[in-house]
Amino acid sequence: MHVPRPVFSIWRAVRSRVKPLYCSHYHSTTVYNPTTTAKCCVAPRTYCTTAPEGEVRVRFAPSPTGYLHLGGLRTALYNYLLARSKNGKFILRIEDTDSTRLVPGAAEALYEMLQWAGLEPDESPVGGGSHGPYMQSERRHLYQQHASALVDNGAAYRCFCSKFRLELLRKENARQGERPKYDNKCSTLSTARADKLVQQGTPHCVRLKLRPTESFHDLVYGEICNTLEDVEGDPVILKSDGQATYHLANVVDDHLMGVTHVLRGVEWQVSTPKHILLYQGLGWTPPALAHLPLMLNTDGSKLSKRQDNLRVEHLRSAGYTARSLLNFVIGGGLVNKDNSCIYTLDDLVQKFDISRITTNPSRIDMERLDHLSRMDLHRSIQHQSEASNTRQQLRRLVQDTVCLKSDDPVLRDEFLSRVMDWSITEPINRLQDLMDPKFRYLWTAPTTTTSSTSDSSLEQQQQAVSVVRLVQRSVQAMSEEEYTRDGLLAMLKSTHETLGMKKPLFMKTVRLAMCGTTQGDAVVDIFRTFGRDEALRRLQCYLDLNKLQSDSTSNT
Template structure:
């Protein structure tokens, strides 16, 4: 009955007609299929993005499927986090464990009947067989191979068992796995990135396990069955799976199914050429989200280092990435990511958000919430916050920079004692009065450059105080800081009313 259900569901899937260019006429369906044995990282996000862009370019469906059959290595919370991070990045799936869809379930652990039916078909047509070798024997084979400086491989012992021998072992309920019978000779296929590939898997490997002793499938079987049943038209995945494609094509042949088109993406590496490691705490998307980075900056930096787009441009939006993306532009060379430049990417995209009317409103509300959490007894005016964002756009790398001690003067008045000021100069009152009059006479449209020029003209008239000392004094009064933005920028940020109030308070304290 299960086999009938499987075939009926598959027959209901829409037909696909392939184009010679690698596109499709009809529905294009691609899947991103991570394992929730860890959280989404940069390499995974890049793979998901390329799948998403290809799908949207061709008006198809983007599928999130969780390959969770390795039950011993599952990380609590990882499954939900993966989908959360795709949504945060602005590339949400059309079908997923959370959203559902016509081809579900979208978690492999809930699809065991499908794999068991496929295995039964493979056993019946002789493409697979029961293997009763114990873990102890397999370990001995491995040690013997290593001792002889050979690559460990299964010796295919059980593929020669007779039907009678197999039935006897099954009647005794001996534990077993199911292995795929590899065919001799190279399996050839044309990858849409790497071109023609020829892998003779049987010459270097023993027959692989496709169904484990616990009844769960291995990756090779599960992804083939699921891609077929979910009507996946193209598979875009990492280069590390290129060699395994030969096994997958053997499975498709043994099951008499049409395989999808394959495109393997070159590896994403650190800028020194080393592999991205999950031990690096700063490669997980959750880290970047929690650290104040914008999703569009992250998408920009991971595509800037690779291929598939027009040149190496900074500041591309998701819309621009979609317009430029072309599978034929992807080259097979590994991509080197420079995370040291991520702050520059974030600065560009943050400035763009601040410049946009709608996105600026969102930034204002977000910053107001953050400020309220940090300074609980202070009320923050949205117009003032918006003015600060407009003045500092292009300077801020992250919105959270405005919560740092360097910008605390924008939100709370510093505590300044008159004695500290008089240690700098005896002309404190004269300097303060000059600047107050200047601010009272200045107009609303004055720029930092113009204000800085006016300050210099007025303060250079003092007899006993150097201009640099005057600036140091004013910075102390306004912000309580020894260094930071120019005094003119500080005065403009605070506005004339607040600046005058701080100067007068310092003079009277």
């Protein structure tokens, strides 16, 4: 079911006025034990922090700081395929905590593009679910409570360093040619001193204590060991304004939403030790981790949300189908290495195997996308179950592009089907290619009796009229059974021999009458694509137009 963007906005407005029914323990002043699942003391509801035993739960968690591009689509697809292949749940979570970078309408566009691609979430801000809310901006109190739990457990500490001192540190690091690094000064503050500063209203943030961690297993890259404490200072996990950073928010949300597998871009691999420390500090078991190799531009540079030409919305508008884009982003190492097949979403679910994901970065190759798009177009034409829908799409495309009455003959099923069949033999990658000006003749009859590249003499025009009239009578004499390629070839041969014309001139004349151009497809193929009725209509249109122009010249 398609959910329009206004519904998303209405949902947010309603949720902002409704206080979440979380367990009363979350609002109490007593010591909070983050390792237990709390039950609400005042309402018959359990706040879920674990998934049903054995259920695979994955999430796609984009930030609405830009629109969905191909890299994001691939991440969403891999998560969706893992969930569906294991009969699990696919969750959409919107990470909108950084209000300074939010793009208006981006969250709604993200959801709309997932729906268009067929990647319908089981739980989301729109559809809801038992582990919501699914907007991070509505989970702020959870992050604050878990940050406090980390401080109480000694896994984090409050930092009271002023902006001025931090700026001095950055300048000193720069002077010595070092990367910016906090010196962990506040990590040595006693609990009593920190509590006193808090009571005095001293601004502060919360920092995670970095310490050596063991290597972790990446389902794609194998054993990974990153040493962070040697290259950076203790990171902020809760800002002075009470807003959580990415690291804390993700760990808390993934645990409370029962996420069992995290599939994300490899750029987050270096941050994983921080996340493991957060899990350990809260007494939780981390989910299985899989980092996906980079998708790169053709020149090897990283993709950016600011590349409008790689936005899914832009590619949809350009006429690429969801199926062709999904086959494109999934990459050659998973299911379609030889690019010889186009797979449905159900096919991809059946074939998906996370162990087959390679560590090799993939580069955007638009020629490959066009190739996949062409195969997808052929499939949608040749498969009976899809042909009707493809024909309807083409009809709407023609109506939107060319001003035609709804009863125009070129909008009939028979004509559209012939055009679709003909397109398979042409270098056409998308239905939208059929709207190119060079194919205008398919949808509208010529509006002139002469070629745009030459002016015909009166004698030549009279000769053309004679040709068209004879061809018209010949076609009228053909039955539907005779209107075949062989029958048309025989008719054209007989007609040009009867007129005593050279074949090239004869064919150019007929092509001009039917298409308005002297160059293009073979005349016999034009007749076959148009069909008998449309061919006769085009020939009559030419004769009527010629008469109108002749009458106009005579009156002048």
